[in-house]
Amino acid sequence: MHYEEIIQSTIKKxxxxxxxxxxxxxxxxxxxxxxxxxxxxxxxxxNLDQLAKxxxxxxxxxxxxxITPGSGPGHLGLFGYDPLxxxxxRGVLEAIGIDxxxxxxxxxxxxxxxxxxxESIITDRRAGRISTEITQKLCEILQTIKEIDGxxxxxxxxxxxxxxxxxRSKQKEIGSLINDTDPxxxxxxxxxxxxxxxxxxxxxxxxxxxxxKGYELLKxxxxxxxxxxxGIASKPKIPSISEKYLLESAAxxxxxxxxxxxxxxxxxxxxxxxxxxxxxxxxxxxxQKYDFFFIHVKGTDQAGEDGDFDSKVKCIETVDKSLPxxxxxxxxxxxxxGDHSTPCVMRSHSFHPMPVxxxxxxxxxxxxxxxxxxxxxxxxxxFFESRYLMGLxxxxxxxxxxxxA
Amino acid sequence: MHYEEIIQSTIKKxxxxxxxxxxxxxxxxxxxxxxxxxxxxxxxxxNLDQLAKxxxxxxxxxxxxxITPGSGPGHLGLFGYDPLxxxxxRGVLEAIGIDxxxxxxxxxxxxxxxxxxxESIITDRRAGRISTEITQKLCEILQTIKEIDGxxxxxxxxxxxxxxxxxRSKQKEIGSLINDTDPxxxxxxxxxxxxxxxxxxxxxxxxxxxxxKGYELLKxxxxxxxxxxxGIASKPKIPSISEKYLLESAAxxxxxxxxxxxxxxxxxxxxxxxxxxxxxxxxxxxxQKYDFFFIHVKGTDQAGEDGDFDSKVKCIETVDKSLPxxxxxxxxxxxxxGDHSTPCVMRSHSFHPMPVxxxxxxxxxxxxxxxxxxxxxxxxxxFFESRYLMGLxxxxxxxxxxxxA
Numbered sequence: 001m002h003y004e005e006i007i008q009s010t011i012k013k014x015x016x017x018x019x020x021x022x023x024x025x026x027x028x029x030x031x032x033x034x035x036x037x038x039x040x041x042x043x044x045x046x047n048l049d050q051l052a053k054x055x056x057x058x059x060x061x062x063x064x065x066x067i068t069p070g071s072g073p074g075h076l077g078l079f080g081y082d083p084l085x086x087x088x089x090r091g092v093l094e095a096i097g098i099d100x101x102x103x104x105x106x107x108x109x110x111x112x113x114x115x116x117x118x119e120s121i122i123t124d125r126r127a128g129r130i131s132t133e134i135t136q137k138l139c140e141i142l143q144t145i146k147e148i149d150g151x152x153x154x155x156x157x158x159x160x161x162x163x164x165x166x167x168r169s170k171q172k173e174i175g176s177l178i179n180d181t182d183p184x185x186x187x188x189x190x191x192x193x194x195x196x197x198x199x200x201x202x203x204x205x206x207x208x209x210x211x212x213k214g215y216e217l218l219k220x221x222x223x224x225x226x227x228x229x230x231g232i233a234s235k236p237k238i239p240s241i242s243e244k245y246l247l248e249s250a251a252x253x254x255x256x257x258x259x260x261x262x263x264x265x266x267x268x269x270x271x272x273x274x275x276x277x278x279x280x281x282x283x284x285x286x287x288q289k290y291d292f293f294f295i296h297v298k299g300t301d302q303a304g305e306d307g308d309f310d311s312k313v314k315c316i317e318t319v320d321k322s323l324p325x326x327x328x329x330x331x332x333x334x335x336x337x338g339d340h341s342t343p344c345v346m347r348s349h350s351f352h353p354m355p356v357x358x359x360x361x362x363x364x365x366x367x368x369x370x371x372x373x374x375x376x377x378x379x380x381x382x383f384f385e386s387r388y389l390m391g392l393x394x395x396x397x398x399x400x401x402x403x404x405a
Numbered sequence: 406m407h408y409e410e411i412i413q414s415t416i417k418k419x420x421x422x423x424x425x426x427x428x429x430x431x432x433x434x435x436x437x438x439x440x441x442x443x444x445x446x447x448x449x450x451x452n453l454d455q456l457a458k459x460x461x462x463x464x465x466x467x468x469x470x471x472i473t474p475g476s477g478p479g480h481l482g483l484f485g486y487d488p489l490x491x492x493x494x495r496g497v498l499e500a501i502g503i504d505x506x507x508x509x510x511x512x513x514x515x516x517x518x519x520x521x522x523x524e525s526i527i528t529d530r531r532a533g534r535i536s537t538e539i540t541q542k543l544c545e546i547l548q549t550i551k552e553i554d555g556x557x558x559x560x561x562x563x564x565x566x567x568x569x570x571x572x573r574s575k576q577k578e579i580g581s582l583i584n585d586t587d588p589x590x591x592x593x594x595x596x597x598x599x600x601x602x603x604x605x606x607x608x609x610x611x612x613x614x615x616x617x618k619g620y621e622l623l624k625x626x627x628x629x630x631x632x633x634x635x636g637i638a639s640k641p642k643i644p645s646i647s648e649k650y651l652l653e654s655a656a657x658x659x660x661x662x663x664x665x666x667x668x669x670x671x672x673x674x675x676x677x678x679x680x681x682x683x684x685x686x687x688x689x690x691x692x693q694k695y696d697f698f699f700i701h702v703k704g705t706d707q708a709g710e711d712g713d714f715d716s717k718v719k720c721i722e723t724v725d726k727s728l729p730x731x732x733x734x735x736x737x738x739x740x741x742x743g744d745h746s747t748p749c750v751m752r753s754h755s756f757h758p759m760p761v762x763x764x765x766x767x768x769x770x771x772x773x774x775x776x777x778x779x780x781x782x783x784x785x786x787x788f789f790e791s792r793y794l795m796g797l798x799x800x801x802x803x804x805x806x807x808x809x810a
Contacts, residue, residue, distance in 0.1 A: 001489045003469050010472075054437055362751055364434030365441075366779050380779060382758070382788030384470050391471025395756045402754055403468060404475035404488070405498045 004082065004244075006403050007391055013246045016397035017331035019283065019293045020389075022078060023319060024071075024258075025301030027341025027354040027373060028312070034345040039303075039312040040355065040372035045320040047327065048336070048357075048371040055359035057368040058381025060389060062340040068351045074339035075261045079294075080245075080390030081238060088264070089176065089233020094164050096260025098156050102235045107167045107176045107203060109232045113138060113224035114161075114182075116215075120189045125182065126161045127224040138224055139163050142214050148206045165210070165229065167203060175200030175234070181211065182228035190228055207232075240266025241292065245394060250289070252282045253296035262294055272296075276318050280325040287329055304342025312344055333360040333396040335389065336371070353383060360396035409487065409649075411808050412796055418651045421802035422736035424688065424698045425794075427483060428724060429476075429663075430706030432746025432759040432778060433717070439750040444708075444717040445760065445777035450725040452732065453741070453776045457762060462773040463786025464758040465794060467745040473756045479744035480666045484699075485650075485795030486643060493669070494581065494638020500569050501665025503561055507640045512572045512581045512608060514637045518543060518629035519566075519587075521620075525594050530587065531566045532629040543629055544568050547619050553611045570615075570634065572608060580605030580639070586616065587633035595633055612637075645671025646697065650799060653694070657687045658701035667699055677701075681723050685730040692734055709747025717749055738765040738801040740794065741776070758788060765801035 001009075028038040035042070062069040063083055072093050073083035088096075091108035102108065113135060115124040130138075139157040146153060151174060154166040167174060177196035183189070193208050195201035207229060218225045241249040243266075251262030254272035263269060268290065270282050276297060283293050299315035326334075337356035340349050355376040366380035381392075394400050406414075433443040440447070467474045468488055477498050478488035493501075496513035507513065518540060520529040535543075544562040552558060556579060559571040572579055582601035588594070598613050600606035612634060623630045646654040648671075656667030659677035668674060673695065675687050681702060688698050704720035731739075742761035745754050760781040771785035786797075799805050 001492065003472075003489075006468070006472055006489070361436065361438060362434065362748070362755070364748075364757060364778070365437070366782060378783055380464075380758075380782050381470075382464060382782070384788070388470035391469070392756070393471075395471040395473065400471065400473065400756075402473045402475050404478040404492065405495055 003388070003391070004080070007080070007394070007400065008244070010401040010403055011246055011394065012399055012401055014397070014399055016333065016399065017287060017291060018247070018333045018393050018397050019295065019326065019331040019335070020078065020393065021295045021297070021326070021334070021336045023297045023300045023316070023336070023338050025304045025340060025342025025349065026338030027343070027350070027352050028304065029341070029343045029345065029352055029373070031343070031345040035309055038373050039309060039316055039344065041374070043313045043316040043320070045316060045371065047320045047323040049369065051323070051327070051359060052357060052371045052375070053369045054365055055357050056363045056366050056381050057355065057357050057371065057376045057379030059353035059373070059376050059379070059383045060337060060356045060386040061353050061383065062351070062386050064385065066351050068349050069340050070349065071257050071339065072261065075258065077386035078339055078389060079241065079265060080387055082387050086236065086238055088236050090231025091164070091233040092235055093257070094158070094231065095156070095166060096264065097257045098158055098164060099256035099259065100156055100164065100166065101263065102166070103168060104235060105169065105174065107174055107232060107234050109165050109229040111163045111165050111227050111229050112161045113163070114226045114228050115223040116190070116226040122183065122186050122188060122190060122226070124223060125186055125228065130161050130224055132157070132159055134224065135161055135163060138218065138221060141217050141221070144217065145210060145213050148209050148213070151203065151206045153210060161224070167206065172202060173199040174203040176203070176232050178204050178207065178232045180228070180230040180232070181207070182230045190226065193229070236264070238264065242266055245292070245390070245399070247292040248290045249292040249294065250286060251294045251296070252279050253294065255296070255298050258296045267294060277322040277325060280322050283326060284329045293331070300338070301342045304344050305347055307344050307347040309344045333393050335393055337389070354386070356381065356389070358392060358396065362396050362398070408793070408796070409485070412485070412799070412805065413649070415806040415808050416651055416799065417804055417806055419802070419804055421738065421804060422692060422696060423652070423738045423798050423802050424700065424731065424736040424740070425483065425798065426700045426702070426731070426739070426741045428702045428705040428721070428741070428743050430709045430745060430747025430754065431743030432748070432755070432757050433709065434746070434748045434750065434757055434778070436748070436750040440714055443778050444714060444721055444749065446779070448718045448721040448725070450721060450776065452725045452728040454774065456728070456732070456764060457776045458774045459770055460762050460764040461768045461771050461786055462760065462762050462776065462781045462784030464778070464781050464784070464788045465742060465761045465791040466758050466788065467756070467791050469790065471756050473754050474745050475754070476662050476744065477666065480663065482791035483742070483744055483794060484646065484670060485792055487792050491641065491643055493641050495636025496569070496638040497640055498662070499563070499636065500561070500571060501669065502662045503563055503569060504661035504664065505561055505569065505571065506668065507571070508573060509640060510574065510579065512579055512637060512639050514570050514634040516568045516570050516632050516634050517566045518568070519631045519633050520628040521595070521631040527588065527591050527593060527595060527631070529628060530591055530633065535566050535629055537562070537564055539629065540566055540568060543623065543626060546622050546626070549622065550615065550618050553614050553618070556608065556611045558615060566629070572611065577607060578604040579608040581608070581637050583609050583612065583637045585633070585635040585637070586612070587635045595631065598634070641669070643669065647671055650697070650795070650804070652697040654697040654699065655691060655695040656699045656701070657684050658699065660701070660703050663701045672699060682727045682730060685727050688731060689734045698736070705743070706747045709749050710752055712749050712752040714749045738798050740798055742794070759791070761786060761794065763797060763801065767801050767803070
């Protein structure tokens with residue numbers, strides 16, 4: 001029996017409300033060459049401090065020590081889906097990232113426009129990094145292909161030279177055990193798609209026809225006279241939050257990637273205004289209707305990626321200032337954390353454990369009186385993997401029965 | 406190679422003495438609405454404090470974060486048996502809980518008296534919650550069935566409408582992959598027993614005959630004119646402490662459940678007087694005869710279940726006051742902890758990590774100078790799962806060789 005099975009076998013319903021507030025990329029580090037405090041340490045956060053005094057704190061590994069997660073695995077872990085067992089394909093993440101609503105058997109691929117010469121040899125895998133506007137126009141041209149062998153072709157432009165293709169089949173099963181057609185180097189021809197089982201072989205043939213037809217249509221569009229497919233993936237079969245935890249769940253998130261992941265897990269997408277106040281207000285407005293709220297704040301990650309210490313501090317302070325809106329309608333269980341760290345000095349996601357705060361009538365209270373990385377080192381939750389957080393939230397909500405007699 | 410295999414491959418004997426003192430349900434939490442200190446924090450414990458100053462401390466998850474264990478999994482973890490892999494069936498725990506000594510191939514079932522109508526439909530699954538006395542009388546009636554198809558039937562009454570049936574076969578193998586005969590709702594007939602393999606099919610037929618004969622005998626005993634079986638389980642095949650660790654082990658525990666678990670693991674049951682002093686004195690009396698002593702104190706859990714903060718404090722203070730009896734005959738390795746937490750504010754087992762204290766010449770000494778939950782957050786043992794405790798005890802006793810060259 002493993003962890004998720006214990007949860008499954010002990011889960012029960014009650015009327016409790018749970019809020020998981022995720023400040024994306026929240027974790028940070030002190031750096032000898034940069035700042036001697038982390039943004040959380042530096043920020044003026046009277047409301048978070050007050051809450052910390054009544055809560056239990058700790059640090060969470062997004063995956064395992066040393067592993068830096070993308071947003072997919074980072075969030076899957078937070079929702080208690082072992083990110084090592086539940087892998088969401090790149091094509092699906094890309095489709096989600098542009099706010100495309102995938103249906104049950106859809107297969108999605110990341111695509112980029114490329115340049116080939118007369119011998120069909122790739123001379124530029126990114127077609128000279130054409131602009132988003134040009135890509136949009138080219139996608140319209142490609143979209144004149146609507147269907148191949150009964151498989152619907154849906155094309156959505158992305159940033160720069162990137163776009164996403166979704167394959168949707170109503171009649172015949174399609175599979176996604178298909179190689180990339182991008183050889184990943186220049187000087188070679190695009191690869192033919194090959195499927196590893198019957199439904200994948202069928203879709204591979206459709207993809208080969210799609211490339212042939214598409215290249216024909218793009219002939220005059222040099223340098224973008226070709227395109228390549230990568231990360232071909234089916235919508236994963238993952239149990240929903242409602243199946244897994246008997247929770248009616250809702251997401252308050254404004255960015256497509258996070259809305260997409262929430263929607264994959266069966267959460268209802270609630271209105272998500274741009275302001276942090278607005279996010280908390282949405283929770284208040286819908287508090288009675290759902291059991292579990294995932295509130296996502298993007299600013300902390302953005303600031304980290306930009307290496308902008310001041311912006312990260314400011315975003316944290318805005319959250320702190322708006323927090324009373326949420327605290328005035330205190331859920332039974334509240335957790336505040338990140339999906340991973342994004343240290344300003346690194347300007348990227350990182351492997352550092354996140355600070356985490358957990359408050360409920362039964363969370364216990366430790367001696368930590370501020371919410372920041374190093375304070376959390378001494379907390380009553382210790383260090384743990386984020387895939388256990390959801391179990392802690394459910395346990396605090398008294399939604400888990402005893403295991404064994 | 407997994408953890409238990411490493412222990413197996415490095416274990417050796419020596420003359421060291423190990424004591425594991427378990428204060429049942431010891432762990433607790435500070436609660437904003439209840440007490441601002443935990444019972445361990447609040448208690449006056451000069452001897453424990455003194456010991457903490459010379460020891461290494463930490464916190465132990467009974468299973469994994471968020472999981473609340475029953476006494477079975479809680480104790481299995483303490484003895485280094487992975488509670489996710491070694492599951493003791495409910496019927497067996499029930500038999501253990503009434504102090505019944507199971508033999509190697511016994512199968513046990515939890516039973517309850519019930520009421521059926523003339524169409525054999527269950528109208529009350531608990532027969533109007535008849536008294537323990539009536540249940541005892543009814544069990545005597547049922548026990549006139551001594552044997553069916555060569556399988557001995559042993560009936561032991563429990564509390565209220567509950568009893569345990571043990572099936573013992575000397576000739577033919579019996580299995581326990583058998584469904585409950587209790588449909589778990591009223592308005593349905595009792596279910597027939599069905600076995601999933603040959604030895605289980607054989608016992609299922611015996612059970613069906615037992616029910617038929619039994620109902621016949623109970624006919625005139627309305628409302629208790631029927632009974633239902635649940636949690637049908639075989640005595641688990643678990644290696645004994647002696648096989649696993651080469652330890653001569655003894656249990657000093659007065660409650661049936663804990664004596665039962667100890668006995669399942671092959672420990673010798675020593676006299677266990679009601680007083681805590683008495684428990685420690687038993688250890689002193691038998692110190693020369695055994696390598697490993699499991700001393701079980703029930704009062705802390707009882708107080709927690711009753712929500713009785715003062716009692717829990719008092720029980721801890723009594724342990725502290727009696728501790729010199731044990732300390733004057735200091736074992737080579739001493740650990741003090743719980744099998745799970747039972748916070749007074751929750752009046753039930755909980756998922757919170759237990760405080761743990763470990764003392765030996767080689768335990769190391771950290772900066773923690775008191776034995777309570779939040780102090781232990783900062784200890785030199787960190788946070789770990791209780792299934793690793795036994796390895797730590799053996800290592801401190803120098804009973805484990807180096808792993809690998």
